[in-house]
C-alpha cells in the first residue's frame with residue numbers, strides 16, 4: 047500500500063540494498079560528557095569496571111569529530127571540515143532552499159571560532175546516498191506529509207557521529223503552501239497567481255533543512271526556543287502571520303532566517319576545540335550558564351509533547367513570548383482570514399468542494415496555540431538545573447496567568463468564533479467522485495452535505511482535551527493545596543461549565559454550536575470522572591461537578607425554558 051502511494055505501479059519497482067562494512071574510526075576522538083542542560087542527545091552505557099566511587103553510567107554526547115588546526119587561535123580552520131551532500135534529485139527551487147538552510151549551520155561554527163568548518167555541497171555524480179562516507183540530505187517521495195528524519199550512524203562507544211543522514215519528504219512542503227492559500231485567499235479572478243505561497247513554503251524548507259541537519263549534528267529539539275525570539279531551528283516553527291494595515295493576513299515573516307542564538311550555543315558546547323590547558327568542564331558549563339543568563343531556554347520532546355505537560359514555554363508549532371497573548375493575537379488573524387475566506391481560496395476551475403481542504407488549516411490555525419495556552423493552567427516551569435549551578439529548579443505558573451490562560455482558551459469556544467459564514471456554507475457542495483474525504487477533512491454528521499457544526503465540534507474536542515487532562519487536573523489539586531491563590535480544580539471545572547452550559551445560548555445555529563460545545567465539555571467531564579489514570583481526588587471532584595451540573599439543569603430557575611433546548615438538557 048505504501049509503495050502504491052508513491053509509484054504508478056507497485057508491481058514494478060527496483061529495490062537496491064547497500065551494505066557498508068566500515069572500519070571503526072581511528073583513535074584520537076575525545077568523547078564529550080553529556081550535560082542535561084545542553085540540547086545534545088547521546089550514547090550511554092554501563093561500565094561495570096568503573097571504580098566504586100565513580101558513576102557506573104557513562105554518558106557522552108553525539109557529535110562529529112571536529113578539531114581546529116590551531117585551537118589557540120581566535121579563528122581557525124578545521125583539520126577535517128564537516129561536509130554534507132544534498133541529493134541531486136531535489137529539483138529547483140527546492141534545491142537552492144535546502145542548500146541555503148543547511149548552510150546556516152556554518153554561522154554557528156563561525157561563532158565557535160571555526161572557519162570553513164561546515165559545508166554543504168551537491169552530492170557527487172554517481173555517489174550512493176547510502177554510502178557511509180557521505181553525510182547526506184536525501185529528498186524522497188513518501189506517502190504522507192509526516193515527519194522528516196535526521197538520523198545518524200554513531201560509534202556506540204564514544205558518541206562519534208560517523209554519518210549524518212537526513213531524509214526529507216517531498217510532500218510536506220505542500221502543507222505550507224496550503225496554509226498560505228488558506229490565509230491569503232490568493233486566487234483573484236484575472237490576476238496572476240501571487241508568489242507569496244511559494245515564498246513561504248521555501249522559507250519553511252530552509253528551516254526544515256537546517257532542523258534536520260541539526261539532528262544529525264547531535265541536537266535534540268528545543269521546543270522552548272520560539273518563546274525567546276525564535277532562537278533555534280530545532281524548534282517546530284508555526285508560521286508567524288501578521289495582519290497588514292488593511293487587515294489582511296501577511297506571511298512575509300512567517301519563518302525566521304539564519305541559525306538561532308541557541309543553536310550557536312549548542313555548537314559552541316558540542317564542537318568547541320579548547321586551547322590546551324583549558325579547564326574544559328568549567329568552560330563547557332560557562333557556555334550553557336551564560337546562555338541561560340541571556341534568557342535563552344532549552345526544553346525538549348518529553349517537556350512539550352504530552353497533553354499533560356506542564357511547561358509554559360515548551361510547545362510545538364507555537365509562536366510568541368507569551369502563549370496567551372499569542373493566542374489572543376492569532377484569533378484576530380484567524381477572524382480576519384475567515385471573513386475573507388471564499389472562492390478566491392481555490393484556483394479557478396477547482397471543484398468548489400475542495401474549499402474544505404483549504405478551510406481546515408485555517409479554521410484550526412489556532413490549535414497548537416490553544417494547546418500551548420492550556421498548558422499554563424496547572425502549569426509549572428522548570429529547568430534541568432544541576433546542584434550548585436544557581437538555576438531556579440521549579441516555579442508554578444502565576445495564579446493570574448493560569449486564570450488568564452483558561453479564559454483565553456474558553457474564548458476560542460464562543461459560538462461567534464466557531465461559526466462559519468452562511469455564504470460559505472452555501473458554497474461547499476458534497477465532494478465529487480475521485481475527491482474522497484480523508485483524515486484531513488472534518489468528520490461530518492450530515493453526509494453527504496457539509497456540516498456547519500462538525501468544525502466547531504472538532505475545535506472544542508481539541509481545546510478541551512487539554513483542560514480535562516488527568517495530570518493537569520491532579521496538579522491543580524496539589525498546587526492549590528500548596529497555595530490557595532492557585533486556581534483549584536473545582537474552580538477550573540466550574541469556569542468551563544460557566545462558559546459553556548451556564549452561558550445563555552443564542553437562537554438558531556449560534557445556539558446549536560453552543561450545544562455542541564456543551565456536549566464536548568460534558569463528555570470530557572464524565573471521562574475525567576471515570577478515568578483510571580486520574581487520581582482519586584480528581585475523579586471525586588469531577589464527579590461532584592457532574593452532580594452539581596445535573597442539579598443545576600434540573601432546578602426550576604435554570605433559565606433553559608426554550609423548547610429547542612429541552613432535548614439538550616434532559
Ligand SMILES: [Zn+2]
Nearest residue numbers: 257258261267
Ligand atoms: Zn526534529
